[in-house]
Structures are given as structure tokens and as C-alpha cells.
Amino acid sequence: MNILAIVTTIEFQNRATIEALSKKYKNVRVVVKRNIKDYFKPKTQSIFVDIDYFYTLFPEKTSRKYKFISFLELSISYFFLRKKLNNCDICLVTSIHITYLLPLLKNKYLISLFVDPYSLMNGFKSKKEEVLLAEQSDLLLCTSKQLATTYCKKHLNIDVEGHYWPNTADLDRWNFDKFNERIITNEIVFGYAGNMNEITIDLELVELLISEFPEIKFRFAGSLNFSDPENVKRMKNLLIPDNVSYIGKIPYESIQEEVFGWDVCLMLDNINELSKYVHHNKVYQYLALGKVVVATKTHDDYSNLVEEIFEAETKENFIEKAREAIKVCRQQERISNRIKLARTESADVRAAQLMDIIKKNV
Structure with missing residues (x-):
């Protein structure tokens, strides 16, 4: 089984677990979402995992506001991701900022990761995205016990429970x-x-x-x-x-x-x-x-x-x-x-x- 991890730049800064997966199981590839304005910025590289980038043209707020722009971004992302999606069985999504890609992932086994109670943190501005991820995921991973057992029911009003999969540290760096x-x-x-x-x-x-x-x-x-x-x-x-x-x-x-x-x-x-x-x-x-x-x-x-x-x-x-x-x-x-x-x-x-x-x- 081949895993494609779809991440944002921020979430991938601490990538120790994905690298550990790739080292041991040899079945993980990563694509990092970036805005086109950051095209010439240094790219994260790893000797343990293949990393590619795909790009958005517009600020996220603009894409959310206008359906045509949202559709355009989805089409552009599909152009970048098509071959990689064809070669994977499982998609791992680590951020609510990837939610717009869900229509492209319908035929994949979808794993989503909740690392924070984002809706509570931002006045429920991201509730729609969190609900979509939680309900459409085949497997929901949560980095805290309460996120796994309580959060979706209490704050997103959906009957979903996740699997507790706690945080970790990169012991090569924290040595x-x-x-x-x-x-x-x-x-x-x-x-x-x-x-x-x-x-x-x-x-x-x-x-x-x-x-x-x-x-x-x-x-x-x-x-x-x-x-x-x-x-x-x-x-x-x-x-x-x-x-x-x-x-x-x-x-x-x-x-x-x-x-x-x-x-x-x-x-x-x-x-x-x-x-x-x-x-x-x-x-x-x-x-x-x-x-x-x-x-x-x-x-x-x-x-x-x-x-x-x-x-x-x-x-x-x-x-x-x-x-x-x-x-x-x-x-x-x-x-x-x-x-x-x-x-x-x-x-x-x-x-x-x-x-x-x-x-x-x-």
C-alpha cells in the first residue's frame, strides 16, 4: 500500500514521523502545498522521503469567497497531483487548508489528522472544513485523547470519533x-x-x-x-x-x-x-x-x-x-x-x- 501525504509548508516543518515511515516501510511520498508567490523560496528536502510541491495562485480567503476561483485552484492542483494520485492507495491529509482537494480524493482511502481544536481557536471560522474532513475521512487521527473522543461531538456537532495518535519529537534533532x-x-x-x-x-x-x-x-x-x-x-x-x-x-x-x-x-x-x-x-x-x-x-x-x-x-x-x-x-x-x-x-x-x-x- 502506497501513501501520499498532502501537507502544507507549516505542518511539514516537523516531519520526523513521515520520514520514519518512509525509512521503515518505503511506501510514502509527500506533496507540499505552496502559494505561487513562494515559488523561489528554499524548498524542504529529505534524504528519506520524496518531496514534491504543488502551487495555488490565489490567497486562500479569495478562493473561499469565489466559487469560480475555488474551481480554478482545484483544477490547477489536479494538474500537479494527477500522476501522484494514480500511484497511491492512501491519502494522508494533515491540514484543514487541504480540504478543497477532497473531490480529488474520493476514490482513495482518506486519513485525516487533527492536531489542534481549530474551530475553538478561531471562533469556529474553520468549522465547515473540520466537519468535511472528519465526516469524509475513512480514518481520523487525533493528537490528543480529547480531540479523538470528545471534540467532534461536542464542538462540531457530528457523531465522529478519532484514533488517538499522539505527537512526538525528532530525536535526531533533539539529541x-x-x-x-x-x-x-x-x-x-x-x-x-x-x-x-x-x-x-x-x-x-x-x-x-x-x-x-x-x-x-x-x-x-x-x-x-x-x-x-x-x-x-x-x-x-x-x-x-x-x-x-x-x-x-x-x-x-x-x-x-x-x-x-x-x-x-x-x-x-x-x-x-x-x-x-x-x-x-x-x-x-x-x-x-x-x-x-x-x-x-x-x-x-x-x-x-x-x-x-x-x-x-x-x-x-x-x-x-x-x-x-x-x-x-x-x-x-x-x-x-x-x-x-x-x-x-x-x-x-x-x-x-x-x-x-x-x-x-x-
Whole structure:
């Protein structure tokens, strides 16, 4: 059985699982959707998987608004994809931005991947696309347990359940051995990496952490994407103290070295309806570098990792867990255990899990 993965540029940046599939089973090809204005930009390449590109002419908003343009885009995409579709049995779709291609995929076994509760995140602007993907897919994969069991019924109003297929980390990139000769200072460092917004940052918790640990160095990496300007202002004020550093957004290919210099990795999600559907791949990235994680408990997805992921249901409990993490963050035995845990959740493991799911359902 041959698999054609149809992805967008953003979704394919972290392609470890697709590469693992191709290395082991030799049956995966990838096509990446791109707008024609990006034609001359560098193209992602891989020694493990064949990657081709197909192009759209118009902005997505324009295609959605005008049926003629939407039909034109579909025809253009068919021109690029026809031969590849003829040579595949299964299509793997990883984004709601590929939904317009569904008429071309009717005769294929369709697997779709939900990685976030997009409708909840964008005020249900993408509900139509999510419903189409969920209902027309022969197999729906979801990266969190709640996305798989609850999301479609509760928020899309359709009786569809997915298969839980969690995130992972690229262990070739997040490799402890690449950095283990780096000199570590006596200074304990707490670090946060990722977009900072109303979903991912509990501002009251950040304020409490900085207040409770004046002797700790804090480093925040990522973009400030709060929708409320007051929250942007509040976060900027929290970055002012001398023991707090804001280092901005770091390219994915170099963030590993920054994280390796941390002792405790923080996951500061607000505990609410939206966050219970979000399963972070950075959990596995942190563990792969031997780091202990302190996180707000938004769901039960990490229950098999509780040895090294300290989850807290309240702000006060988070402070307690952070103190516990300080005590064990540099213990060599615990560092080795974290790396071992990350390997049990590797891209190779996920690839094998996906093939098992496919074999049981196709």
C-alpha cells in the first residue's frame, strides 16, 4: 500500500514521523502545498522521503469567497497531483487548508489528522472544513485523547470519533549527545519556549512564579501573540525583572541549544476548555534533552510520563512541583530516565503505531 501525504509548508516543518515511515516501510511520498508567490523560496528536502510541491495562485480567503476561483485552484492542483494520485492507495491529509482537494480524493482511502481544536481557536471560522474532513475521512487521527473522543461531538456537532495518535519529537534533532559537553553553570534556569498567548500562558501563574523564585533565572523564547493588547502589556511587564530574559523567537533548527541550557522546562497553559484538546510535542523534545518538565494539568495525555513531567492542577501546586523539579533536575539517573522515556515516544514508535492503525482499519 502506497501513501501520499498532502501537507502544507507549516505542518511539514516537523516531519520526523513521515520520514520514519518512509525509512521503515518505503511506501510514502509527500506533496507540499505552496502559494505561487513562494515559488523561489528554499524548498524542504529529505534524504528519506520524496518531496514534491504543488502551487495555488490565489490567497486562500479569495478562493473561499469565489466559487469560480475555488474551481480554478482545484483544477490547477489536479494538474500537479494527477500522476501522484494514480500511484497511491492512501491519502494522508494533515491540514484543514487541504480540504478543497477532497473531490480529488474520493476514490482513495482518506486519513485525516487533527492536531489542534481549530474551530475553538478561531471562533469556529474553520468549522465547515473540520466537519468535511472528519465526516469524509475513512480514518481520523487525533493528537490528543480529547480531540479523538470528545471534540467532534461536542464542538462540531457530528457523531465522529478519532484514533488517538499522539505527537512526538525528532530525536535526531533533539539529541542529548549533541550538547552534553556544554559547560553548565551553578545557576538554576527555568525556561519557556513557544508562542505566548491566552491559551499557552497563564499570566497569573507567571507572575506568581517570578515572585516565588527571585533567585531563579527565567528565560522566555517565542512570539508574543496575545489577542488582547492589555495581556501583551502585562506580559512585557513580567519580563522586566533582572532575573527574567525575553529572547524572542528562535528558529526551530537552533532552539535545541537554548533549551539544553535550561534546568526546568515550563508549560504554562491556562486550564480551560480549549487547552484540554492540545497535546504539545515539546513535552517529548524536553525529555529528549534530559529536562524535567513542570506543567499545568490540562488533560491525562501525559499520564505515562509522570515520573518526569510534574503536572499541577492549581497555581499553588505548580509552585510545589517547581520546587520538587529543582531538587531532581540535574540528577544523572533522572536525566537518563527522561531520555529513555522520550525514546519510547519517538517518531519511529509513532510510525509503527500508525501502520498498526492502518492495517487494522484499511
